[in-house]
Amino acid sequence: MxxxxxxxxxxxxxxxxxxxxxxxxxxxxxxxxxxxxxxxxxxxxxxxxxxxxxxxxxxxxxxxxxxxxxxxxxxxxxxxxxxxxxxxxxxxxxxxxxxxxxxxxxxxxxxxxxxxxxxxxxxxxxxxxxxxxxxxxxxxxxxxxxxxxxxxxxxxxxxxxxxxxxxxxxxxxxxxxxxxxxLLVWQATLSHLKGKPVVAYHTSFIYLADAFGFRIVDEVEPKPGIAPSAASLSALLARITADRIGFLIMEPYYERRSARYLNEHTGIHVAVLPQSVGARKGIDSYFDLFDAIVIELLNTEEN
Ligand SMILES: [Zn+2]
Missing domain, CATH: 3.40.50.1980 (Nitrogenase molybdenum iron protein domain)
Known part of the structure; x- marks a missing residue:
């Protein structure tokens, strides 16, 4: 057969x-x-x-x-x-x-x-x-x-x-x-982020955190795919202040209002990271993607 x-x-x-x-x-x-x-x-x-x-x-x-x-x-x-x-x-x-x-x-x-x-x-x-x-x-x-x-x-x-x-x-x-x-160069460039607490908009960056040694401690979305509410945002605001969280990372396609609100009230740096090849002009390869992410994280810190 x-x-x-x-x-x-x-x-x-x-x-x-x-x-x-x-x-x-x-x-x-x-x-x-x-x-x-x-x-x-x-x-x-x-x-x-x-x-x-x-x-x-x-x-x-x-x-x-x-x-x-x-x-x-x-x-x-x-x-x-x-x-x-x-x-x-x-x-x-x-x-x-x-x-x-x-x-x-x-x-x-x-x-x-x-x-x-x-x-x-x-x-x-x-x-x-x-x-x-x-x-x-x-x-x-x-x-x-x-x-x-x-x-x-x-x-x-x-x-x-x-x-x-x-x-x-x-x-x-x-x-x-x-x-x-x-990878060795990227990891060395971001070595100062090791162990640092970071907030992400969506739970997309746990793999990035794993590769570079920082910790995602909370998300803007209360659950994956669920938009933040006023109550969830104010709870997050309190946590950012209490735990002195310095970074919020997010994809370009999410709304920016929540991040702006958190930035205005806590001073948290917001890094809008290209999450994919093609997310921005000039990111044409898998290498370009991480080059861009690393540069974005460095620039955010300096601002
Ligand atoms: Zn997802």
Whole structure:
């Protein structure tokens, strides 16, 4: 009996070789994944992201152009851990592309390649917040996880396109080497933040904190995905003052009113950090992202 999962890779290869040296069509849910796929895939891949780096990846509106991208994709890279739960399943259904359905070789969920922080134990209820039910999905913000992600992407590209597997592996090694070198510089530059208490708007930065040794002690959002109330803000204000918390970090796509209020009443420095490749002009690679974050944290402190 021929099983479907046995013939799928063969079908895929047929599509690939029929188009000669056509590049593998890689579609990603975020620009961070796109940047890593481009770095590892080089000239052998054509990469498109479904969302721009300026948007909150928890939320996206499915558009016909996105369905077309998924329809044509050979490989779909997703953040997973429920990051795209609100918008990707209907898109996958509408695109009707068996290659990139979960469980098939053309579907790679990168949350399986990294240690996920903030996993909740016991039964998960919506009372804990609207998002992050499967642990914290913002893991690309630890540069060390970028290595795990790039390794997994290279391995999958090599599986789908064995002819260039050695090249994907070589490109991954080069990425890993550069990243490890840069990480030492970034960590040294931010070494003064070690052990410092920091407030974040959303629980997105626990991975960044882990990589650089500062502590996220509270969030502006009372629960992930829940906007602050007057009462939660005044409780946070009291804590910032009592614990002498010097930094508030947040993504550019959240409202700034709460941060401004806290800044006016406590003097807390507010750093609006690019959270993704593409969040700002000039952030085109995974390295650019951390260069920009490090500079932003330094500048905030000096102001
Ligand atoms: Zn989140």
């Amino acid at each position: 021929i099983r479907l999962h046995n013939i799928l890779p063969a079908l895929f290869l047929l599509t690939f070789s029929a188009t000669g040296h056509a590049a593998l069509r890689v579609v990603t849910t975020t620009q961070d994944l796109a940047a890593l796929a481009e770095t590892v895939g080089g000239e052998y891949v054509k990469v498109q992201s479904l969302t721009p780096g300026t948007s909150d990846p928890h939320f996206a509106v499915a558009k016909p152009s996105m369905i077309r991208k998924v329809f044509r994709a050979d490989l779909l890279l997703v953040i997973g851990a429920d990051m795209e739960i609100g918008w990707l399943p209907p898109l996958l259904q509408a695109a009707r592309n068996i290659r990139v359905q979960p469980g098939n070789p053309g579907h790679l969920d990168l949350s399986g390649a990294v240690p996920i922080l903030g996993k909740l134990s016991g039964s998960v209820s919506r009372a804990l917040g609207d998002v992050h039910a499967k642990g914290n999905p913002h893991y690309w913000l630890d540069p060390r996880n970028g290595v795990h992600m790039a390794r997994a992407i290279a391995a999958r590209l090599g599986k789908l396109d064995p002819e260039h597997a050695a090249e994907y592996e070589r490109r991954f090694r080069a990425f890993e080497q550069t990243l490890n070198d840069k």
